[in-house]
Amino acid sequence: GAVVSQHPSWVICKSGTSVKIECRSLDFQATTMFWYRQFPKQSLMLMATSNEGSKATYEQGVEKDKFLINHASLTLSTLTVTSAHPEDSSFYICSAKARTEAFFGQGTRLTVV
Amino acid sequence: SQQGEEDPQALSIQEGENATMNCSYKTSINNLQWYRQNSGRGLVHLILIRSNEREKHSGRLRVTLDTSKKSSSLLITASRAADTASYFCATSNTGGFKTIFGAGTRLFVKA
Numbered sequence: 001g002a003v004v005s006q007h008p009s010w011v012i013c014k015s016g017t018s019v020k021i022e023c024r025s026l027d028f029q030a031t032t033m034f035w036y037r038q039f040p041k042q043s044l045m046l047m048a049t050s051n052e053g054s055k056a057t058y059e060q061g062v063e064k065d066k067f068l069i070n071h072a073s074l075t076l077s078t079l080t081v082t083s084a085h086p087e088d089s090s091f092y093i094c095s096a097k098a099r100t101e102a103f104f105g106q107g108t109r110l111t112v113v
Numbered sequence: 114s115q116q117g118e119e120d121p122q123a124l125s126i127q128e129g130e131n132a133t134m135n136c137s138y139k140t141s142i143n144n145l146q147w148y149r150q151n152s153g154r155g156l157v158h159l160i161l162i163r164s165n166e167r168e169k170h171s172g173r174l175r176v177t178l179d180t181s182k183k184s185s186s187l188l189i190t191a192s193r194a195a196d197t198a199s200y201f202c203a204t205s206n207t208g209g210f211k212t213i214f215g216a217g218t219r220l221f222v223k224a
Contacts, residue, residue: 006155034212043201044156044214093155095212102146102205102212106155 002028002098006105013084013112021079021108023094029074030096035067038091038107050077084112119202119215127223132189134218136202137182143205145178146212147187149198156201159187194224 003026013019023033031052036044048069049057056069066088068080077096081088093107119136126132138145147159162169162178162185169176175188189196202215 032210036214041219043217044203046211046213049211091153097210101144101158101161102203104148104156104158109153 002026002096002101002103004094004096004103004105006094006108008108009106010109011111013110015085015112016083018080018082019084019110021081021092021094021110023077023079023096023105025075025096025098025103028096028098030077030098031074033071033077033094033096034102035069035077035079036093036095038093044093047079052077081110084110086112088112119200119218121218122216123219123221125221125223126192128192128194130192130222132192132196132220132222134187134200134202134220135184136186136215137184138202138204138213138215139183140204140206142180145176145185146203146205147174147176147185148201148203148214150201150217151198159200189220192220192222194222196220197222 005024007022033050035047038044046059047062050069050071052071058064071077089112091107091109095102095104144163146161148156150156160171160176162176173190178185199217199219201217203212205212
């Protein structure tokens with residue numbers, strides 16, 4: 001199957017700093033990628049849809065100025081958590097579509113201290 | 114927003130028993146997928162069933178789909194301790210676009 005690589009797998013940052021998470025489709029092109037957030041013992045919540053060459057589409061309740069998404073190429077989307085706070089600590093997962101199936105990265109565990 | 118509900122929320126069984134998890138969704142779908150997630154880890158894709166399919170098998174997994182009831186079930190037969198994980202259903206809408214996850218079932222298989 002198709003491979004989606006997410007980096008870093010974990011990161012610890014200080015409150016107030018920004019963190020960038022990368023999502024790459026390694027062996028296919030993805031015009032659309034998706035970003036999810038998962039709090040402990042909860043399900044994955046879709047945050048936004050990342051479209052190559054255009055603005056991301058955010059789900060209701062997700063702050064676009066806080067979670068900056070850039071999809072500059074057909075194989076790379078980035079999520080930047082700006083001015084991170086402890087409540088942003090979570091597991092962030094990206095996915096990319098290849099035909100009808102969604103392939104997921106391994107996730108990034110963000111801890112804001 | 115999530116569109117799927119899963120039950121049970123948690124399930125504890127003995128090794129060797131079968132585990133059944135159910136998923137319901139709200140809108141028309143293109144396909145439904147089941148994933149496994151070990152604690153704090155990424156997702157493992159288990160099986161995909163298309164909207165025109167009713168049943169699918171993969172090893173010890175059996176998935177059914179009832180589009181009239183907007184529901185699906187995942188059966189794991191002869192469970193093993195290694196099956197302990199959270200299981201999520203996820204649906205893609207008829208545009209085949211977004212993938213939305215259910216609330217998940219936490220399965221614990223006792224050795």
